[in-house]
């Protein structure tokens with residue numbers, strides 16, 4: 001049996017680091033792991049996603065629609081765009097933050113305003129105030145690690161060494177602030 | 191030791207363990223990271239080539255001189271390298287040689303979906319196809335053994351998901367391989383017709399011997415699950431098939447796929463009541479099985495295009511329907527990639543856009559192809575690397591035959607594309623008295639693939655300083671008389687240059703000169719030359735903003751229009767103070783933010 005976690009966001013938000021830490025955590029715990037992401041245009045403000053699958057034996061590195069147990073979205077509209085990757089009983093963890101696309105930026109088409117309401121009515125959803133909490137902490141970039149903290153609580157496996165994985169994947173001078181961010185995220189999921 | 195590696199990283203590791211001496215590549219998604227990773231192993235000499243043909247030719251030379259050599263490129267890159275490849279297939283190798291082709295089923299960032307397995311058959315060379323990172327590493331090492339044993343370059347076919355997905359790899363020891371002493375071998379390497387005719391027979395013999403090898407290759411094997419249904423598959427599609435069918439079917443997994451093993455396939459088909467061929471892109475294995483007279487199920491059931499992911503297989507073969515959470519399409523709109531805030535291409539395309547009615551724009555491959563989208567809508571064509579100058583020249587010649595249409599052709603390409611194949615195209619334009627306006631968007635980097643160095647950046651792959659190719663000098667030497675170099679963030683200067691070029695009745699070159707925002711290495715000289723580059727920010731004086739939205743036509747993602755207040759604001763976290771919006775605003779509502787000056 002393998003499980004699938006999909007991480008989505010907008011280019012530059014830090015999905016890649018989040019996925020890297022997640023991958024490390026599962027590898028260190030002895031799972032078979034596959035991780036997949038599409039490179040290319042990701043740095044140009046487009047939608048981005050990383051997919052992590054773990055279990056005793058994993059074949060496909062990509063997640064099928066309707067098969068993810070958890071969807072982590074670092075941005076509201078990206079959650080709506082990717083929610084069909086979730087199983088009916090899957091969990092959505094979404095950062096309460098909007099990033100305009102070229103299409104909504106000029107106000108021609110409004111940014112949809114009822115995303116969180118619609119999604120939380122249909123799926124088990126945790127809305128995390130990640131960006132604001134990260135700014136409060138003094139580094140907006142650690143939003144992704146706040147989301148990782150929330151994710152760790154939802155995954156809730158005690159054989160996973162989250163803090164070690166963070167230490168392994170971030171620059172030494174940023175370890176402390178990232179560990180703090182992780183704890184904040186952890187406490188956001190009740 | 192086990193490590194989690196992408197397919198690209200695993201290939202690099204394999205190249206290291208196989209003691210390869212020489213590696214070359216031109217960047218191209220999804221293959222770019224292979225050479226970047228190779229360059230982290232100090233034992234391997236590696237270099238960026240200006241294009242794929244050159245990359246392969248240098249690898250051919252390295253092999254002939256007695257080293258193990260390597261070249262990597264994306265699928266369309268092999269088209270560029272096809273000329274040397276087909277003759278190298280005849281000559282064979284001295285040191286082992288492997289050519290990686292990274293194909294793109296689903297076209298995530300490519301202009302077409304060609305299946306390069308056909309090249310192996312076409313050029314008559316052996317081919318390996320890994321399914322995951324472990325195989326990527328192990329097969330590369332074996333590829334060098336095969337290359338030297340059977341005296342042939344090996345085509346190593348990867349696809350996007352094999353290149354970019356990560357999985358666990360057992361690392362091995364590096365086995366030192368000595369350089370082979372050079373001996374002149376006229377009958378092998380000088381492909382004049384008399385020798386070519388002899389080599390042609392050698393190729394046939396080699397492929398016949400390899401047919402036997404293919405039957406017993408360790409990369410071609412059966413997984414018997416005691417089922418009446420069989421699946422034949424290769425590459426990533428094998429992993430997908432496993433995910434979809436599990437152990438409910440038996441498998442014939444093919445990793446050495448040119449020549450294909452006729453007996454293995456034949457026996458496998460005979461043993462099963464129903465056989466699916468699961469492969470991405472072309473019916474490469476399927477047609478082979480059908481020629482053998484086997485009644486297999488392939489593209490009549492599975493799509494001929496796109497990725498053969500488990501859900502696609504399930505839908506086609508098992509008629510399974512979607513069971514997850516429903517999408518609500520009212521909740522999202524498109525998020526196409528766009529120019530970065532601070533991208534120097536924006537100012538240029540903003541000005542060029544004003545001439546829309548008078549011009550036709552021939553585009554090329556690179557970040558500037560993003561000008562196809564909102565708000566620029568600027569490309570009429572996009573064919574392949576280096577084609578803008580030449581296809582534009584052809585268009586201009588026809589337009590000149592039309593009495594009722596006097597539009598001029600503007601052709602655009604970047605610095606890296608100019609070095610790739612643009613120079614030849616420009617020579618053609620001058621030689622044939624062309625009349626196009628040719629723009630070189632020089633941002634001093636190969637941007638689209640993730641900021642690699644190129645002959646114009648002054649650094650090589652090893653990050654040593656190197657001679658900077660002088661684009662203006664090259665253009666002048668080719669014979670272009672009308673040359674202007676502009677700062678694309680200076681809209682007046684850019685506009686003047688475009689008008690000047692449109693007024694000329696002969697070919698011209700405009701070079702835009704401002705570096706890519708994402709390039710990471712800048713020195714003090716750069717900051718002096720590109721005045722206060724990225725050190726300031728702009729802001730909107732709210733009272734002066736009329737909400738006319740003129741500035742939004744700059745396409746900068748740092749400008750946000752609030753439909754409620756009907757005012758524009760600038761995101762201070764991302765603005766880099768390029769002043770393009772400031773120059774556009776007709777009400778002087780945008781100013782330098784003195785907090786940052």
Ligand code: SF4
Pocket residue numbers: 730734735736737738739740741742757758774775776777778779780
């Ligand atoms: S161009 Fe000037 S006035 Fe018009 S919307 Fe932009 S900032 Fe406001």
Ligand code: SF4
Pocket residue numbers: 531532727728744746747748749760761764765766767768769770771772
């Ligand atoms: S100055 Fe204007 S156009 Fe330039 S980066 Fe800032 S907001 Fe964008």
